[in-house]
Amino acid sequence: MQIDDQISLLINAWCELLLFSCCFRSMSTPGEIRVSLGKSISLAQAKDLGLGACIERMLNFTEHLRRLRVDKYEYVAMKVIVLLTSGKSEHFVLVWVGGGRCYMAFAKNGKESVK
16 A cells, blocks of 8 residues: 555544544543543543533443453454545444454444444
8 A cells, every 4th residue: 555545544534543542442441531541531521621422422432342342453453444444425333343253333324334
């Protein structure tokens, strides 16, 4: 893959990758999102800052990751899928890779579908 293509993928997917990383990092801390090493935010703190809706969605996604017991290998595989689907009209919601199977949920026009 050309360096320009790699840069384009990162430019298009950096936000999703950053949020996904925060959610994966937060699996061990229910009720809060670990933003960086030693820094976390709870839903109550987020609401005070006007970020309640975003943090609430991240907490829900983190709960899905925790419930599915996503490990670091599945996490890396999902990051690759996020990169490869960047720039498409569908939005990544949840992917689970396990037991040789890959389940992808995308939201398109507000409706979720599983592939």
